[in-house]
Amino acid sequence: MTSPLRIALIGAGNMGRQHYQHLQQMDGAQLCAIADPGPQAAAFAAECAVPHFTDHRQMLAQVAPQAVIVANPNAQHVRTALDCLAAGVPVLLEKPVGVDLDEVAELVAASSASGVPVLVGHHRRHNPMISRARHVVQSGVLGRLTTVTALWQLQKPDSYFDIAWRREPGAGMLLTNLIHDLDLLRYLCGEVHQVQAFGSNGIRGFGNEDSVAVLLQFENGALGTLTGSDGVAAPWSWELGSGENPVYPRQADQPCYLLAGTAGALSVPQLTRWHYAEPGAGWHEPLLQVQETFAPAEALRVQLEHFIEVARGRVEPLVSVVDAARTLALVDAIGDAMRTGRACAPRALG
Numbered sequence: 001m002t003s004p005l006r007i008a009l010i011g012a013g014n015m016g017r018q019h020y021q022h023l024q025q026m027d028g029a030q031l032c033a034i035a036d037p038g039p040q041a042a043a044f045a046a047e048c049a050v051p052h053f054t055d056h057r058q059m060l061a062q063v064a065p066q067a068v069i070v071a072n073p074n075a076q077h078v079r080t081a082l083d084c085l086a087a088g089v090p091v092l093l094e095k096p097v098g099v100d101l102d103e104v105a106e107l108v109a110a111s112s113a114s115g116v117p118v119l120v121g122h123h124r125r126h127n128p129m130i131s132r133a134r135h136v137v138q139s140g141v142l143g144r145l146t147t148v149t150a151l152w153q154l155q156k157p158d159s160y161f162d163i164a165w166r167r168e169p170g171a172g173m174l175l176t177n178l179i180h181d182l183d184l185l186r187y188l189c190g191e192v193h194q195v196q197a198f199g200s201n202g203i204r205g206f207g208n209e210d211s212v213a214v215l216l217q218f219e220n221g222a223l224g225t226l227t228g229s230d231g232v233a234a235p236w237s238w239e240l241g242s243g244e245n246p247v248y249p250r251q252a253d254q255p256c257y258l259l260a261g262t263a264g265a266l267s268v269p270q271l272t273r274w275h276y277a278e279p280g281a282g283w284h285e286p287l288l289q290v291q292e293t294f295a296p297a298e299a300l301r302v303q304l305e306h307f308i309e310v311a312r313g314r315v316e317p318l319v320s321v322v323d324a325a326r327t328l329a330l331v332d333a334i335g336d337a338m339r340t341g342r343a344c345a346p347r348a349l350g
């Protein structure tokens, strides 16, 4: 029998601890060390009964883990992952893959040169509901995917913005939240050719956007919109609709993505599929509904199980560095479009 994979955690904050909760329930892996310079990390490591380090390089050298989970602040992702690759250790790297595309390009090159796998933590792709939605789109049952409507409209409480960096330029909902939706739109609907976008900070007046409207033109010809705001009392978002995280009271009947094709349409997360009984029918005929089914499972847990297989060299990462870099490039293109008022294409990487 294979012994449990020894996984170290770099960054034991909110997200790192969520990974640990899932790790604890798995036979195939166990926590072997924590690296985090924060004030609560030593006590947490003691609770987990593993050695604590303030510097991840020291931890890599002394513990020689078989894999690591990196959940430290965004700006450190690339440097930390490069250190892990240099030590030959497979990485589950939290999203965003990085904050700067040039830096991420270095990680793309290092990951392909070293042959050491990196899985980027766009965990929603591991949700079985998303796998089913993707299967429905790819099966062709919707016909030619034509219009895509994505909604991320909810309200963050005022206290969320008590933390200074959350009010500053670059730390807005595009990189923090909408990156998840944009990653899923790429996964479900295909690559984006170009975007146009408007942003506004009209609700709070902080240094980053509180509302955006994005137009998307996909490479396959589909056209889409993504309207987002974190300052509206509205129920339309993955967070509230999907039920993935119980800290958000669920609005199970409200969609966040509406995918329409020439032969059918699909609402996500409900996975209600709409179609006519006969090809060639139209608006005078009743639309029929089919409920697509799937076996629910926690996306973070499924992601971790997948990572164990990736680290053991049995499967390729579902979300590679190149793939995640394309999502970051899309976020960048939307930022450029908001600043310039022009249509912008995501920068090609890898």
Ligand SMILES: NC(=O)c1ccc[n+]([C@@H]2O[C@H](COP(=O)([O-])OP(=O)(O)OC[C@H]3O[C@@H](n4cnc5c(N)ncnc54)[C@H](O)[C@@H]3O)[C@@H](O)[C@H]2O)c1
Binding pocket: 010, 011, 012, 013, 014, 015, 016, 035, 036, 037, 038, 039, 054, 056, 071, 072, 073, 074, 076, 094, 095, 096, 121, 122, 123
């Ligand atoms: N997948 C998701 O849905 C999701 C959700 C939340 C956060 N995240 C990502 O997880 C990461 C962490 O976010 P969080 O909410 O846990 O933040 P957090 O502030 O709660 O935790 C970050 C931790 O990193 C530690 N840290 C700081 N510098 C470090 C270093 N040099 N080496 C090791 N540890 C260091 C801090 O002490 C802290 O404990 C971010 O990249 C964030 O984007 C992902």
